[in-house]
Amino acid sequence: MTSHTEHESLEEKRRSCHQSTPATRTRQPPEKGVFMSSETLAVPLVDLLDAFFGQYTAAGQSRGLVYGLVGPDGLEHSRGFGIADDDGGAPDADTVFPIASMTKSFxxxxxxxxxxxxxxxxxxxxxxxxxxxxxxxxxxxxxxxxxxxxxxxxxxxxxxxxxxxxxxxxxxxxxxxxxxxxxxxxxxxxxxxxxxxxxxxxxxxxxxxxxGRRVEDWVADEILRPLGMNSTWFDNRAPAGGFHRAVGYSLNVDGEWVGFPPEVSDAMAAAGGMQSTINDLSIWVRFLAASTLPGSDDTIVTRASRRELQRIHQVDIPSLQARPDGTWKFVTGGYALGLFVREDLHRGRIVTHSGGLPGFILNMVWHAGSGKGVIVFTNSHRGNPVGLSEDALFRALSYDDTPARVVRLWPETRELMSAADQLIRSWDEDAAAAVFADNIDFDRPLAWRRAAIDDLITQVGPLLPRSGAPEIVSSATAADVTWSIPAERGELICMIHLTPVRPAQVQEFEVIAVDHSVPRGARPTDISARRRAYVRPTVSSLPNTHVV
The missing domain is CATH 1.20.58 (Methane Monooxygenase Hydroxylase; Chain G, domain 1)
Structure with a gap:
């Protein structure tokens, strides 16, 4: 409690602090090119993720947590929080955890x-x-x-x-x-x-x-050891010592953490009996993700079989799920072979599997189009580290502006796109006969198509001169491409889809006109009549495709 006199004295000091000479009040103009309204602070992704995961143990959701950020070349970063066991040390990328149902993919x-x-x-x-x-x-x-x-x-x-x-x-x-x-x-x-x-x-x-041998030995001898996953084993084959094992915890009725004795499986080892580390599982994630990326080889297990492992075999019921932040998540996908596969409407294919045992919840999740992934181990069965790891992955994808997928066009697709672009600008019957498959004229006579294109050019044209390669709008496969031809009052959006047999020709050819008054974000990116009617609003990951 302060007296009236003391209050007046404090008030005088406050006023004096806010009084200054004109020189000290005058703001100097900012340096040229500096704008306070656009000031940003670039924070490294790993710092953002460290802060994100550190909250989990700080909030008491688990005694310990360790995570790994995986890229196409392997483990890029790892950090542990809390404690791995009663000795008090934090878990790290070499701490052994049971991985429970994550065993199934192996x-x-x-x-x-x-x-x-x-x-x-x-x-x-x-x-x-x-x-x-x-x-x-x-x-x-x-x-x-x-x-x-x-x-x-x-x-x-x-x-x-x-x-x-x-x-x-x-x-x-x-x-x-x-x-x-x-x-x-x-x-x-x-x-x-x-x-x-x-x-x-x-x-x-x-x-x-x-x-002719236990599945534990088959997997270890034929997959784990050749991959160099030397800190991964089935719990009934675990070495006696020489490694740091995490202890699983649960809260008792008094709110105290109590450790669980380690589990040892037998016949059910195939469903959830393995143990591993962040370092080793990053090898696994990279090995599986590489099957869809260029440059991978067929050693140990073929790329085709690794892709088969990650292909949906049993479709799950689609759902619309509410996130804690109030946004909605549309989930569609299913179960592959020992893995869940989801299709995100913006990011594309996500592959994942979690594991849970008394005292542990764990998860691995990766983006099929880029090979980026996140692995999370926790030593309690509270909270939701599964959602946490997926959230972290999406933060990483957003940070790097990662496309949903990368489509690598056939050389023939690029050649025929250029040829079709030239046809639209200057029709030539002989060139059309070489570019188009027989069904193009059968489906709609070429004379009609030429007249329709002339009408479209009248709507938005004249067309602007070609400068360099056509501007690609989207691509769903290596055999099709959608591109734009700019015009004075808008643009033509054009699409071709090639035949499956050689020599490749155009089996599908679409052209529409878009007035310049239509905002870029509202213009269609996929005009294939066989996939969807372009006049209908569609939400998919197709616009987030990188074409090379």
Missing amino acids: VALGALLARDRGLLDIEAPITDFYPEWHGTVGDEPAVTPTIRQLLSMGGGLTEDNSWVDPFLGLSEAELVERIRPGFNYSNHPGTVFEYSNIGFTMAGLAVGKAV
Whole structure:
């Protein structure tokens, strides 16, 4: 409490502080080229992500967290927060965590490798390996699911995440006894996505039977060791020491962190029994992502099989999800083989899988078009590190203005685009006959097409002289391209799509006129009549495509 006199004295001091000579009040003009309203501070991406992830442990969501930022060349940055165990040190890129269901992509690729070597028919029914398997859909008999269907969560079995944890240590014989009474299918196999750990487990055991050794040893010998993932193993094959293992924690009724004893799996190892590090998983993410990027090779497992691993095999129901910040996220995609695949309306294809065990939640997620990814390990089962890792990935993609995909046009596509551009500017019957496939004149006579183009030029023209290569607007595949021809009162938007056989010709040819009064952002980027009517508003990742 201050007295009245003290208050007056403080007020006098306050006034004196705000009084200054004219010289000190006069603002100097800013230096030439400096504008305060556009002042920005460039913050490195890794600093932004460190601050973003650091909040998680600071808020008490987990005792520890470590993340890795992955690029096309491997791990680019990693940082740990909190503590890995009761000794108090923060986890780092070499700290070993159980990765739970992230194991599934390793086992699924092991199945494809066995298939490629002629050891396994993944289209075979599971009863070829386990005749004890049987079940019904209600009162109806059901077909037996195949190995592929079980690996892609299309086996017809009901979701079982809440049920399986106590059975992680069951032996194969004990597990077979559990399934001997039969299954109640929730759906006919091959029709609906539904996540099943026990179905995936049985498929993994079948892989082991096909190759003549435990699936754990097959994956380790044929995939992990050749990749140099020397800190990755199945928990039932873990070395006795020589590494730093994270402890999983949960809060007790008094709000105190309590550690869980480490899990050791047996028959269910294929569904979630592996352990790894940020350093090693960055090798895995890079290896899988490289299958869709130029320059990758076919060593260890072919690029084709790695792409097959990341292709949707069982479509999930699309949904519109509310984000915590009030925005909406449209989710469409499904399950591949041991991986989830999502199609983002702006960023394109996202590949991911999480893992959860008592005391741990973990996730890996990457952008198929660029090879950029994020891996997050936490040692509690609170919070949502899965959403956190996806958010971090999208921040990284936005930071670098990463396109949804990169389309590499055929040389013939560029040549025929230039030829079609010249035709539009100056029609020539002989050139048209060389450029267009027979169906172009069959679908709409060339004379009609030429007249329609003349009308379009009248609407927005005359056309401006060509300067350099045509301006590309978009491309959906290597065989098609949409480009712009500028005119005095607007532009022509043109599109060609090539034939699949050689020599390539144009099988689809579209041209529209757009008046200059139409804002650039409102102009169509895809005018293919077979894909969509260009007069209808469409939201897709096609405009965010980089064409090379």
